[in-house]
Amino acid sequence: MLKTLLRSAAIAAGVGLAAPAIAQEAPANPQCIAPANPGGGWDFTCRQVGKTLQDLGIIPTTMQVTNLSGGGGGVAYAEVVNKRDSDDNLIVAASSATTTRLAQGAFPGNTADQVRWVATIGADYGIIGVSGSSDISSLAELFEKVKADPRSIAFAGGSAVGGWDHLKVLLAAQKVGIEDVRTIKYVAFAGGGEAMTQLLAGSVQAFTGDISEAKGFVESGDLKVLAVLAPERLEGWAADFPTAKEEGIDVVGANWRGFYAPGKMSDSAYDFWVGAITKMYATDAWQSVMEANGLAKLNLSGAAFKDFVEKNVDEIQALSRQIGIIR
Amino acid sequence: MSDRILGLVGLVVAALYVWQATLIEESFITDVVGPKTFPIILAILMAATSLYFILRPDKGPEWPTGARLFELLMAIAVLVLYALYLPQVGFVIATAIAAGYLTWRLGSRPLASLLIGIATALGIWVVFKLILGLSLAEGPFGF
Amino acid sequence: MDTLASLADGFVIALTFENLALALIGCALGSIMGALPGLGPANGVAILIPLAFTMGLAPTPALILLTSVYYGCMYGGRISSILLNIPGDEPAMMTCLDGHPMAKKGEAGLALSLSGVASFVGAFFATVGLVLLAPQLVRVALLFGPAEYFALFTLAFATLGGIASTNQAKAAFAAALGLMIAMVGVDTQTGVPRFTLGEVHLYDGIDFLVVIVGLFALSEVLVFLEERHGKADLHEPPKIGRVVPPLSILARCTPTMIRGTVLGFLSGVLPGAGASLGSFISYSLEKRLVDPKGRTFGKGDPRGVAAPEAGNNAAAGGALVPMLALGVPGSGTTAVLLAVLLAMNITPGPLLFQQNPDVVWGLIAALFIGNFMLLIMNIPMVSLFARVLLVPPRILMPVVAMISFVGVYGISGSSFDLIVMVAFGVLGWLLRKVDVPLVPVVLGVLLGNEMEVNLRRAMTISDGDWSTLVGSPLAIGLWTVAFVGFVLPILFGRVLKRRMRRRMDEEGAVID
Known part of the structure; x- marks a missing residue:
């Protein structure tokens, strides 16, 4: 499952997937497509990576950022596959939302093998929490309650039913032995912030989201993080939270950010981009950007990233089929 | 009715x-x-x-017929064509043609229409592309 | 006093040359982008993010620039509403209803300056509210669970009856149409596509900017074409009239502005409701209150301009409350601002005021400064803005149409959206012909998803028990206002009208 996959990924990264030397020429007109309107996560992925690459002199010119929104990234995906399949200048922002949608067939007619996966630039690990005033104090205890009466606990998350925030809860529920995970009550909100507000308002009992969304509320005492869905404890302010694994619930949920490139991009251009992102990831400049954005470490590139995506897609497909989101 | x-x-x-x-x-x-x-x-x-x-219908409006209807259909056709071919033709040319057509049909003389169309396209291009930095359709000539 | 001291510190931060210059640039650009149809505050702010990045601005100056753009847009939206009957952005939609009739009557100058003052009042007092009440207001936002939101949105639709006084059925038809359009796209609850006809472009739903620009701007072009039909331009520019509002009108509009400010601010504070609901409710309640029979509203009543403008600018300030204090964006624009904050390593949330006081108070001080700048910029420039009316429509209309296209294309990069926009232009023209009001359509598109989704969330939480919809005093209160204030008058109003007509007929018969 995800865990093993992430572990293998971590090993691959840890062992040091040696950064390919940047021998290739930089593309003349580097361009990044953000598959959403300005201001969203994908837009920031493009803009910040573009700026950092230029500041570091890895690309000689400004990265042109083009917003191409629609279909939760599906419009951009189709555009790249159909029209810009051999463009050497182009990379496209992606995240686990991209692979989740690919896995669930939400980009009609498109599959994950139609593009080349470049590299990740970090990840945001999932958390499950309850209101600060709640008397539930561990993840195991929360799921005991769910097991006893699934209707007693409503989970709030920022993604749709079958989306990433929901799947994290279901993965955990499977691990604790809840047979029919479909009985779990999940309420979808328009984003982590809204879900958090409803937790504070008392409309729901539990929150599922990402660690970066939780910081302010943990410090104010409004949110109690029961577990982080990371392979091991995080660094920094979040170091106090137990991992789900420590609680005996062996689940890892990482919302990664990264890039893909057109499927017929030349090998030399692909190597350039893989090298460029890998080199950038290792710099202090990027480490501070990651810290500023609440991104944890996840450094995958080239073939390792491709494997990661393939496994990720397979796994989400299996789970989605099992719970009946897809047939 | x-x-x-x-x-x-x-x-x-x-x-x-x-x-x-x-x-x-x-x-x-x-x-x-x-x-x-x-x-x-x-x-x-x-x-x-x-x-x-x-x-309980209200009194109906007066619907355009004949030439007036054709006028409207033509304008809609121009707008649809504009939307369809904007990415291929490029912003400035497409906009000059569409704006020129509309201003002609709204009563400008033909030569004036051409100039107004070009001026409109260039003006918008300067404001949106150069000042605000939006990526407009580039077309074969890059503008 | 702590607050005042903090605010004073904020002014120290904001009153540097760089920050003042940024505020000025932001206000000016914002006013322009607000006035251009197709570019609203959300897009306006988003467009300038790269600029803030490339200029390498620190968090506070960057926020000052972007919030100045935000406030500027809220001011600017009214200009095209009044002059062209085309809302510059969605919250300015209600300003068309009385603003454009005023311009037609030769009072364009008055409408512009009065709405400028109303904008100032709304934004100024909303900022004061932000300073004094932010922590308490967060509690208000927390009173609203899904059931209460559903009641609130239902109330908004109930007030529609008050707006379109001619034919209630047509207003209801328009609202249903708008809501049905809002349903298009991937269902946010279950992730299944609805009414997309298998078209990927429709999975994200139809952008309300595309709808509003199509319905208002393009249909206006079609109306002109139909009237003009290639004939020479017989344009007689309407009079601009006086540009300084007389004190008597200001005095008459003061209570209106106060009511608009309060209502707008409260809707702004509620995440998901936002500025459009603020201006809408301000207008419709004002109309219900001062002109229930519809004698002057909709025909160029200055109060019909003051109410929505105070409302939408106050909502802009109100929307900053949940953004700063909860990290929850109350509108599209604050969602973008929030993303900027996060990118600058500032996590909004309950502790933001303690942890980053320089950012918060610098921002608030900048809002005050921006507000005064906007007032000063807007009032003397009224006569300049109004010159737009001197441009003959044969030139103006194509320019408006093209700007609309650019605004939409520049943001989404999708020519599919442009086709949809043309389709809405044609639809808007047809609806105008058969006298179906456009405002409820846009309101439906704006609020439809939130309304449905909150109903479904409430039902999920209650395990399918419908009584949850009236399960709190607040929800019951909202339903009561909707029913007593708006539904009953429609039902009884008709009976009363019929009776009166009958009596008049009888009297008439006697006289004959």
């Missing part, structure tokens, strides 16, 4: 909408209300108001 037609169109739209709503594929996990209920309520509301129009 127009209201009666509006009512009929409303009924047809509502019926099609309900039909489409029933086609929504529900997954095994769904909420209590489900994705179909609210749309069907809306379609019923539309059907009810449409029936009202059929039973």
